[in-house]
Amino acid sequence: MKKFWAVFVARNLEFFRDRSTLIFNLVLPIALIFGFAFAFPGGGGTTYKIGTIGEAPAIGSPMDSAFLHYKYLQFVPYSSLEAPLDRLAHHQIDMVIDFTKGEYYVNESSANGYVLERMLAPSSFGLAVAGPPQGGSAFAKKTVSGAPIRYVDWFIPGVIGINILFGSLSGVGFVIVRYRRNGVLKRFKATPLRAFEFVGAQVMSRFFIVAFISVLIFTGTDLVLHFRMAGSWALLALVNALAILCMIALGLVFASRIKSEEVAGGIMNLITWPMMILSGVFFSLEGTPAAMQAASRAFPITYYIEASRAIMLDGAGLAQIAGDLGALAAMTAVFLAAAAFLFKWE
Amino acid sequence: MSEANAPIAILEVKDLVKSYGKVRAVDGISFAVREGSCFGILGPNGAGKTTAIEVIETIHDPDSGSILYRGEPVSRSFKENIGIQFQDTSLQEFLTVRETLQLFSKLYPSPRPMDEIIAACSLEEFIDRDNRKLSGGQRQRMLLGIALVNDPDLLFLDEPTTGLDPHARRNFWRLIQGIKAQGKTVILTTHYMDEAEFLCDDIIVMDHGHIIESGRPRELLLKHFGEAVIRLPEAAFPTGKAPGQGAALGCPAETEDGFVSLSCSDTDATLRELVSMGVPLGGISVERRNLDDLFLKLTGSGLD
Numbered sequence: 001m002k003k004f005w006a007v008f009v010a011r012n013l014e015f016f017r018d019r020s021t022l023i024f025n026l027v028l029p030i031a032l033i034f035g036f037a038f039a040f041p042g043g044g045g046t047t048y049k050i051g052t053i054g055e056a057p058a059i060g061s062p063m064d065s066a067f068l069h070y071k072y073l074q075f076v077p078y079s080s081l082e083a084p085l086d087r088l089a090h091h092q093i094d095m096v097i098d099f100t101k102g103e104y105y106v107n108e109s110s111a112n113g114y115v116l117e118r119m120l121a122p123s124s125f126g127l128a129v130a131g132p133p134q135g136g137s138a139f140a141k142k143t144v145s146g147a148p149i150r151y152v153d154w155f156i157p158g159v160i161g162i163n164i165l166f167g168s169l170s171g172v173g174f175v176i177v178r179y180r181r182n183g184v185l186k187r188f189k190a191t192p193l194r195a196f197e198f199v200g201a202q203v204m205s206r207f208f209i210v211a212f213i214s215v216l217i218f219t220g221t222d223l224v225l226h227f228r229m230a231g232s233w234a235l236l237a238l239v240n241a242l243a244i245l246c247m248i249a250l251g252l253v254f255a256s257r258i259k260s261e262e263v264a265g266g267i268m269n270l271i272t273w274p275m276m277i278l279s280g281v282f283f284s285l286e287g288t289p290a291a292m293q294a295a296s297r298a299f300p301i302t303y304y305i306e307a308s309r310a311i312m313l314d315g316a317g318l319a320q321i322a323g324d325l326g327a328l329a330a331m332t333a334v335f336l337a338a339a340a341f342l343f344k345w346e
Numbered sequence: 347m348s349e350a351n352a353p354i355a356i357l358e359v360k361d362l363v364k365s366y367g368k369v370r371a372v373d374g375i376s377f378a379v380r381e382g383s384c385f386g387i388l389g390p391n392g393a394g395k396t397t398a399i400e401v402i403e404t405i406h407d408p409d410s411g412s413i414l415y416r417g418e419p420v421s422r423s424f425k426e427n428i429g430i431q432f433q434d435t436s437l438q439e440f441l442t443v444r445e446t447l448q449l450f451s452k453l454y455p456s457p458r459p460m461d462e463i464i465a466a467c468s469l470e471e472f473i474d475r476d477n478r479k480l481s482g483g484q485r486q487r488m489l490l491g492i493a494l495v496n497d498p499d500l501l502f503l504d505e506p507t508t509g510l511d512p513h514a515r516r517n518f519w520r521l522i523q524g525i526k527a528q529g530k531t532v533i534l535t536t537h538y539m540d541e542a543e544f545l546c547d548d549i550i551v552m553d554h555g556h557i558i559e560s561g562r563p564r565e566l567l568l569k570h571f572g573e574a575v576i577r578l579p580e581a582a583f584p585t586g587k588a589p590g591q592g593a594a595l596g597c598p599a600e601t602e603d604g605f606v607s608l609s610c611s612d613t614d615a616t617l618r619e620l621v622s623m624g625v626p627l628g629g630i631s632v633e634r635r636n637l638d639d640l641f642l643k644l645t646g647s648g649l650d
Contacts, residue, residue: 006452010438010445017440182436187492189405190430191453192422346405 003193007201015171015209026213029163033156033221047072048116049093049286051084054100067119076286086314088113089146092154092284097139105142117141149313153228156221157308158281160214161243161301165275167210168247169254169268172202176255177264180346189345199343203248210244230315236308239321242328243304249335250300256342275299280306303327354416356381356500356531357402362411364394364401371397373555374411379548381499384522384532386546386563388539388637390645394555395535396433399504402533403430415500426454429493431486433504433535437477443488444473451495458497467491467521483514490521501525503534507541519544539637549637553645563637570643571635572597572609576616579629580604595619609635 052075056068068075076093078084084096088105094112096105104120106113120139179185188198218227229236254271258264276282278295279302285293296302307324310316318325355378364372371394379385387395401408404420413420415427437446444460447469451457464473467487472480480488486506493501503522507515515538522545526532536542542549543563550560559566580601595616597608610616613632620627 003453006449010441010449013445014438014440179436183432183434184436184438186405187432187435187437188453190403190425190432191450192425192455193453 004197004201004204007188007193007198008205011175011202011205012208015205026216029159029217030221032162033152033159033217033225047074048095048112049074049076050116051075051087051093051096052077053079053081053084053096053098056099070119073116085144089144090313091146091148092313093286103140103142105144108143108145110148149228152225153313154284154309155282156218156225156227157305157312158279160218160240160308161279161305162276162281163214163217164210164240164244164247164304165272165301167213168206168244169251169272171206171209171251172248173251173255173268174261174264175206176202176252177258177261180255181259181261185345195343195345196340199252199339203245203252206248206251207241207244210248211240214240214244227312229312231311231317235316235318235321236311239304239307239311239325239328242325242332243300246300246304246328246332246335249332249339252339253335253342256339257344259346275301278302297327300328300331303331354381355379355414356416357533358412358414358417359398359402360412360414362398362401362413363409364397364406365409366397370555372401372408375550375552375555375557376411377550377557377560379500379531379533381531382526382529383547384526384534384545386542386549387533387535387552388542388549388641389535389552390641392554393552395552396504398552399502399533399535403428403502426456426496427499429496429498429501431489431493431501431503431506433508435489437492439478441477442474443469443477443480443491446477446488447491447495450492454496456497457495463491463494466494466524468517481514482510483517486510486514486518487521490518494525498530500531500533503532505535505537508537515541539641542637551637551641551644558644559640566640567635567637568611570640572611573634574610574613575633575635576608576610576613576620577605577631577633578608578620578625578627580606582606582626582629 050073056075057065059069067073076084078096081096081098084093085105087093088096088107088110091107091110091112094106094110095116098104106117176185185198221227250271254264254267258267274295278285278292279299280296281301285296303324307316307321307328310321310324314320357379359378360376362372362375363370373394375394375398377385387399389395397406400406402413404413404424415424438449441449447460447463451460464470467490469487469491472484472488477485477488490503490506493503506522507518510518519541522532522534526545532545534542534545546563548561549563549566550557552558561569576597581604583606595608595610597610597616600607600609608616617627617632
């Protein structure tokens, strides 16, 4: 334990005394949050998003409507009403159409919902507020209410996720590769320090640093932006802790053998860019191609963002995010096992 | 010295082999190191000395051969008994010299008191300075301090004075002499022959992974060059007579660049003989050969 603590303390001192790195770690994510908060004070999307339940009418069928084929309308299928109505209440989608019951829902305080409803008017289109033009039963209007969720509320878990991603991968992966290349690892290998003691200290040091920075970013920006928090802080902390461990473990895997910082940089780009694009950091994956959604399931950050948004925006409890927690835990175990198997001092 | 009275070897290396791909960096070397001595491993770049020392330090596994510490095969606890100063090493940054020493101290079960290390390596003047802001000599002293944190019986120093100015080198030599005086055993690799002559009790010379000569420096120089080399202009001897007259003096003679070099085991006697033979002594010089000359003789190439 004495050896572990010595390496842990030394690594923390190295990080916190390196002011340029510390500032970079703090300033970039905070600037990102404020930048998006001012750029997108409301919702971030520009298209209209409509949740659907049941099969839409076939093309050319009596129930078909031009409305269903308009550009810039995105139809997102759901299996039950609960989720899309919740999202409608928070202005994350603009309308819900239930084809099985002949009902549609709008949020009366949503401007987009108002415009969409006008598009459905009988004077313009077939599938209408008053009912289909060629007979058929009328689609009944139903309303929900709720305040909009700002884009920044939706975006904040993504920023924290990116901070965790880069902080962990570069802070453990890059640092160990640098230590290996410049001989720090060789120097430690010449002592009685065991590999697991060294790696354990690096993991815990980085865990502490990333968690500290994440809390600082969140609380610092929250003072000004007052994020929506519908769920449990403890659960959010648990999700964050697991995500940090998972990313650190991933960093350990790619740091286990690489000797060159250039190669490490290339691999880091290979890992981080797809994660940032495909994990729903900047935009929702709802309505994206199935292949893209399937690919996103391979990345730990997807589960982190999903769970964090569910807690913060929807007030999800442990049961609702158990799947995400399970995925993060399983990935952490696999990454740690792979890192332990692959790790070499030199 | 009879075998029964021979000092106990603190370290024995037997038939050590280490290859990298098709290159045999260390090719079956064997030697023993006396406790309390300074043992030098000399050789040019690529001779295999750093590989050999790092295999002995258990940084790398040997392909074959054995390493015995106090008569026993090296085990995990070996690392607790040795100190290492690598040829080239980096440390965790943003730490002071004191914090760096404390970090390494905590990696050992029974570290030496910090004050003793600071005194032994003369670290007082920069003990609270950032470890990146040291001069070459100060950095080497700090690295020596790190190598001493566990109060090791056996200290490995891999080219510890490379790149230092003459003054810093001399200071470092004094530190090593002080460590030797405490009864520690030092294994030293070096490019500098004056360093080996000054510090080492025993040496081996390596080339292409082999040991090509071993022994005490003074004895090796006597064996290969005699006590001294007397250089005289070639014109001092009748044409073509220098080798014969050298042989008559018991001194092998070599002619090069207009000078005749006589390798003599007894300088006084040879000088008297030259005078009695009527050889004019104008332009004479008496030189002592060094280990660089020895290496040149053994391998046909200089140390780089």
